[in-house]
Amino acid sequence: MGRSPCCDENGLKKGPWTPEEDQKLVEYIHKHGHGSWRALPKLAGLNRCGKSCRLRWTNYLRPDIKRGKFSPEEEDTILNLHSILGNKWSAIATHLPGRTDNEIKNFWNTHLKKKLLQMGFDPMTHRPRTDLFASLPHLIALANLREVMDQQPWEEQAVRLQEALQVAKVQYIQYLLQSSSMNGCSSSNNPSSYTDMESINLFNSMPSPKETMFLNPSCQFENGNTPFSLGLSQSHTVNDQIPFTPLQDFQFQCNFQPPLGSEVNQGSSYSMFSQEDNTPKSSFLPTPPTTLVTDNSISNAGDACSTSSYGGGAPPSFWPELFLEEPFIHEIA
DNA sequence: AATGGCACCAACCGCGATGTG
DNA sequence: ACACATCGCGGTTGGTGCCAT
Numbered sequence: 001m002g003r004s005p006c007c008d009e010n011g012l013k014k015g016p017w018t019p020e021e022d023q024k025l026v027e028y029i030h031k032h033g034h035g036s037w038r039a040l041p042k043l044a045g046l047n048r049c050g051k052s053c054r055l056r057w058t059n060y061l062r063p064d065i066k067r068g069k070f071s072p073e074e075e076d077t078i079l080n081l082h083s084i085l086g087n088k089w090s091a092i093a094t095h096l097p098g099r100t101d102n103e104i105k106n107f108w109n110t111h112l113k114k115k116l117l118q119m120g121f122d123p124m125t126h127r128p129r130t131d132l133f134a135s136l137p138h139l140i141a142l143a144n145l146r147e148v149m150d151q152q153p154w155e156e157q158a159v160r161l162q163e164a165l166q167v168a169k170v171q172y173i174q175y176l177l178q179s180s181s182m183n184g185c186s187s188s189n190n191p192s193s194y195t196d197m198e199s200i201n202l203f204n205s206m207p208s209p210k211e212t213m214f215l216n217p218s219c220q221f222e223n224g225n226t227p228f229s230l231g232l233s234q235s236h237t238v239n240d241q242i243p244f245t246p247l248q249d250f251q252f253q254c255n256f257q258p259p260l261g262s263e264v265n266q267g268s269s270y271s272m273f274s275q276e277d278n279t280p281k282s283s284f285l286p287t288p289p290t291t292l293v294t295d296n297s298i299s300n301a302g303d304a305c306s307t308s309s310y311g312g313g314a315p316p317s318f319w320p321e322l323f324l325e326e327p328f329i330h331e332i333a
Numbered sequence: 334a335a336t337g338g339c340a341c342c343a344a345c346c347g348c349g350a351t352g353t354g
Numbered sequence: 355a356c357a358c359a360t361c362g363c364g365g366t367t368g369g370t371g372c373c374a375t
Binding site for chain 2: 014015016017051052055056059060102103106107109110111
């Protein structure tokens with residue numbers, strides 16, 4: 001009921017389009033527009049169903065389609081938007097001029113999904129995978145880290161462990177915030193849920209930014225508030241209608257400036273900025289989709305999106321310890 | 334040269350959403 | 355409010371080319 005017969009109609013051609021068919025379709029649409037897709041094939045002299053014509057036009061023949069390989073910037077955009085929107089290919093395509101949803105979907109399935117899996121991330125949640133096989137890259141990275149640490153003075157090891165602990169806490173806070181958003185907590189300045197309170201307490205237990213290398217030298221919102229004392233569960237969409245995550249909000253608002261010579265931690269949840277010109281060097285967005293954002297994310301959240309990058313190459317230094325922490329075990333339970 | 338496995342991607346299919354009378 | 359037509363989306367399939375054996 002309500003369904004129109006389409007390509008199963010007798011005598012209609014299926015399969016690859018010939019150049020002659022393409023030409024007929026293009027010429028007709030240029031002259032008359034597509035109008036009713038169902039009526040188009042007959043009018044254009046094509047032995048195809050309307051659906052097939054529409055697909056051929058929107059995915060291949062449209063004049064504004066950009067063909068060729070995806071640029072690293074486009075790849076970043078897809079990864080970021082997918083972490084927010086999931087498999088909403090048409091929504092993602094609206095942010096990539098000239099690219100079709102079909103093309104993006106294919107690119108995701110053939111390239112990006114594999115890339116994330118190889119890096120040890122769940123392609124659906126963009127978080128470190130928690131199953132045994134997926135954890136192998138991280139375990140290997142951990143082993144490498146321990147090898148390096150064995151060669152370092154104990155003071156440096158202590159500093160590194162302290163850094164790892166802070167990163168773990170931030171990720172745990174992120175996890176708690178997302179849990180509370182998914183549970184529908186909505187009181188902004190009056191956090192009532194256990195997870196909200198736990199987030200705040202945990203955040204408050206962290207050393208002041210000046211005391212930690214990766215949160216150095218300042219970590220606060222433009223209005224001077226600390227990130228998690230603001231409304232925790234107010235939901236907004238930014239000017240381009242993409243809901244942003246707490247992490248992205250946090251990432252943008254905190255202008256981390258690691259000391260000269262400190263390594264850029266590609267596995268962390270932060271943006272790292274050059275001390276010389278203040279340009280972003282690396283960042284990572286391992287968050288699943290959520291609409292939980294705070295007030296401050298509205299104005300410039302789009303910038304956070306465009307500056308992020310899934311850094312390849314060196315394995316993350318800290319995650320092996322992070323994803324073995326209780327929150328991540330708890331998450332899959 | 335023949336074959337099998339794999340990656341890629343255009344095209345198809347089914348379904349829900351939306352439009353229309 | 356309802357029935358039907360049409361559109362658009364996301365998942366899947368199948369053809370093609372490349373590469374290793």
